[in-house]
Amino acid sequence: MFQQWRRRRAIARIASGDGSALRPFRIWQLLSRSLMHLDLATTEGTARYSVDVRQWKTDENGYVMVHLYRNGLHHAASRTPALFPVDGGTIEVATSAFGLKRCHYVADDGITHQLSPDPRSAEGRRARFEHRSPGLSRAVGALSIMALLVGVALLLQQIAIPILQIPPIAEQIGPVEPLVRLPLWLTITLGIAAAAGSTERALRLRYHWLLDAAGN
Known part of the structure; x- marks a missing residue:
């Protein structure tokens, strides 16, 4: 019951996006920005969802904001912890004082997997280091x-x-x-x-x- 209440509250916090384009990741944003991607199959083909988190930018109450982009356009926004309903499931995002602690896609059947970091981001560079x-x-x-x-x-x-x-x-x-x-x-x-x-x-x-x- 508590989890359902938290889910309803998270969904209620979602604001509609303004349709602006996703800005490319810049090298000077390594310590302040996280950018994760997810490609999902839809009835119309494939949709790319991007989660953009600016760690040092907060709302008036001090909460970190999460911005969701769909196919490169601003789709929705919410403060953390955030939950966005998408095709076939939800995207869940949570942060700590040091960066992301969760950015996962949870399918309707319960299967969970982490979004892929942008190759230019600090998370992407760390993942590449781990692979190499x-x-x-x-x-x-x-x-x-x-x-x-x-x-x-x-x-x-x-x-x-x-x-x-x-x-x-x-x-x-x-x-x-x-x-x-x-x-x-x-x-x-x-x-x-x-x-x-x-x-x-x-x-x-x-x-x-x-x-x-x-x-x-």
Whole structure:
């Protein structure tokens, strides 16, 4: 029931497109724009749907906007998380602070698959790197997870220490000191590494609520 309510709300947020043409992807938009494509068979032939997300452009309430194009023309728009009914199913889009975390086509029969990134986009370049160097790609992905795990561990320490120092608790377990004390420069470096890790994972549309949210 909750999922149906969320679906109805997402559909109610959809605004009609203005028919403007999809602008080509530019090299300077690598860090600020995501562009994904989907080719669907229709009764009239094949329709190309394009999802255009400008990460740093928000509406008046601070929500990231998603624009849907059909055959190169602006078809619809919605804030995230967005859901667009299309031929034979729906396109679902969700974002995080680091980029896309979901951009999938869900067919009416329940089959789901991810949209294809534009070759010129950062997601497209990351997918090409994975195709050309799968071993190195897996290593980069593992480093991203390691950076985020370190971030989660440091966050848990920051949360636990003040709690364990509350007088009634401290009386029971004794004095508690941080397991790790880091210099400021290393703390900043690890923070940057965690942000880079989440950004790299977003280029592959990977997201975990604990790693990518708490790890930064």
